[in-house]
Amino acid sequence: xxxxxxxxxxxxxxxxxxxxxxxxxxxxxxxxxxxxxxxxxxxxxxxxxxxxxxxxxxxxxxxxxxxxxxxxxxxxxxxxxxxxxxxxxxxxxxxxxxxxxxxxxxxxxxxxxxxxxxxxxxxxxxxxxxxxxxxxxxxxxxxxxxxxxxxxxxxxxxxxxxxxxxxxxxxxxxxxxxxxxxxxxxxxxxxxxxxxxxxxxxx
Numbered sequence: 001x002x003x004x005x006x007x008x009x010x011x012x013x014x015x016x017x018x019x020x021x022x023x024x025x026x027x028x029x030x031x032x033x034x035x036x037x038x039x040x041x042x043x044x045x046x047x048x049x050x051x052x053x054x055x056x057x058x059x060x061x062x063x064x065x066x067x068x069x070x071x072x073x074x075x076x077x078x079x080x081x082x083x084x085x086x087x088x089x090x091x092x093x094x095x096x097x098x099x100x101x102x103x104x105x106x107x108x109x110x111x112x113x114x115x116x117x118x119x120x121x122x123x124x125x126x127x128x129x130x131x132x133x134x135x136x137x138x139x140x141x142x143x144x145x146x147x148x149x150x151x152x153x154x155x156x157x158x159x160x161x162x163x164x165x166x167x168x169x170x171x172x173x174x175x176x177x178x179x180x181x182x183x184x185x186x187x188x189x190x191x192x193x194x195x196x197x198x199x200x201x202x203x
Contacts, residue, residue, distance in 0.1 A: 041088035
């Protein structure tokens with residue numbers, strides 16, 4: 001890496017087209033009074049700068065302000081009369097952030113929101129209707145297999161000796177042929193068929 005003095009000379013020469021003669025004189029005076037081994041800042045009095053540059057009155061203040069505006073010098077005024085001000089020479093140009101670029105949006109690669117799957121409603125259960133003590137009537141839309149199970153599961157009345165006398169119907173079901181209600185297990189009826197439909201088939 002080049003020395004601070006060389007880097008400062010490069011910055012001043014790069015800004016030469018914009019610098020006035022007074023700005024050149026103050027820049028080279030600061031080079032002489034500030035820069036040293038690993039040193040880029042120093043406290044200096046206005047009287048010393050006036051004697052070194054030959055700038056008097058408001059000329060020194062105006063020229064110093066221009067160097068600060070150009071980004072070559074950082075300056076902090078000293079407090080009180082006779083206090084020295086702080087000078088720092090900016091050896092490198094400040095990095096400017098890269099401008100933001102607007103990238104075109106690719107509609108094909110844009111992520112689509114996840115589609116929600118529609119939930120199917122639960123199948124309606126067949127509801128039974130009470131038609132009398134110990135009996136129930138199933139809705140015609142009930143599953144036919146459940147009707148067969150209902151007709152098969154009949155309460156049986158045991159006799160005194162432990163044998164079964166007869167089956168006691170406990171529910172009313174719908175005929176699979178005419179969809180008419182009938183008592184399951186009544187005489188003349190068939191499995192899942194009312195007595196009337198059994199008689200018509202037999203005729």
